[in-house]
Amino acid sequence: MSFIPLSPCCLTGAKLTGMPRGVFQPAVEGQRKVARYHAKPSDGEVVDGKVALVFLTDAFGLSLPNPKIMADAFADQLKINVFVPEYIINPPPAEVFDSVAPIYPNQFPNRSFFAGLKLFIEVLWKTWRWLPMLLFPKRQVPLAQSSINDLTSEGYTSLALVGYCRGGSMIQYLLSNPANTTLVGGVICHPGAEKETWGKIDRPTWWHMADHDQMFGQKAIDGMREVFGKKREDEGVDFECVVHKDTVHGFACRPTLDHEPTKTAFEEANTSAVRFCKKYLLGEFED
Incomplete structure (x- = not known):
């Protein structure tokens, strides 16, 4: 079974189209700290x-x-509850980065250095208010942690994580916290490299990386593979890492029809997340 078959009718640029069917649950004082x-x-x-x-x-x-539509797809395939916490308050508009953040490698092959620099400065001018959030992922950890605490207090005994970009960074911090006993592990897609957490993670992680990612380059991938490969050998901690060819940061949550390798990587990463949940949440093992 595919995750979300992509066709011209379900994708506009890097935005999935369609009507999410889930519900938004606001924060409630004394009951739920993080909206979701x-x-x-x-x-x-x-x-x-x-x-x-x-x-x-x-x-x-x-x-x-995209997150809502993808959450609906995960819920249908796994037959479980799926929650998307609002751990980032007042996020930046995605489209403001379109001119400087390609959605596939070499999207702007004829752009000169000076033209690119001019566009980059323009983007900085438009987004300066969000720079602290973008540059310091630890600032989002408290709300991400509170969203886990909310679910634990509601009686959930096992939680799997799937995270994209900043969400992948959050998974590294959450899994490195030994107090998070309800977390079984996570699927981490093109994150930032939160290297200080790696030695503390003792639960399964499956990683899906882009081979053209300025945030997590080949040197960091090699280091991550060394750390978690050793954990797998010495401690039996499950670990997988797939580097998707001809992709850039964002492929697993903001795909594009204009680039076949990106569509393929989107499908593979999210199908992998379904398999991870079936194994570690539902106890379904493949033959």
Whole structure:
């Protein structure tokens, strides 16, 4: 089964189209600290009400429809509750970065250095108010942690994480916290390299990386593979890493029809997340 078959009718640029069917649950004083989007299976049949998938968005949060549409797809395929916490408040508009953040390698082959510099300065001028959030991921950890605490207090006993870009960074911090006993592990897609967390993570992680990623280059990938490969050999901690060829940062949550390798990588990364949840949340093992 595919994750979300992409066709011209379901994708506009890097935005998935369609109508999310889940509900937005605001923060409630004394009950829920972090607002969130809640997706259920379309048929309403949840196979286990004590487990859930937590979907941690990129830096654009819930301002794009993609996280909601993808959460709905995860809920349908896994038949469990899926939550997308609003751990980034007032995120930047995604489209403001379009001129300087390619959605596939060599998208701007004829752009001169000076033209690119001019566009970069223009983007900085438009986004300066969000720079502290973008540059310092630790600032989002408290709200991400609170979203996990909310679910634990509601009776969820096992939670899997899937995170994209900034959400992938959050997973590294959350899994490095030994107090998070409800977390079974996570699928980490094109994150920032939070190297200080790696030695503390003792739960399964599956990584999906871009081979043209300025935030997590080949040197960092090699270092990550060394650390987690050793954990797998010495401690039996499950670890996988796939580097998707001809892709850039963002492929697993903001795909484009203009580039076949990106579409393929989007499908593979999210299908992998489904397999991860079936194994570690639902105890379904492949033959």
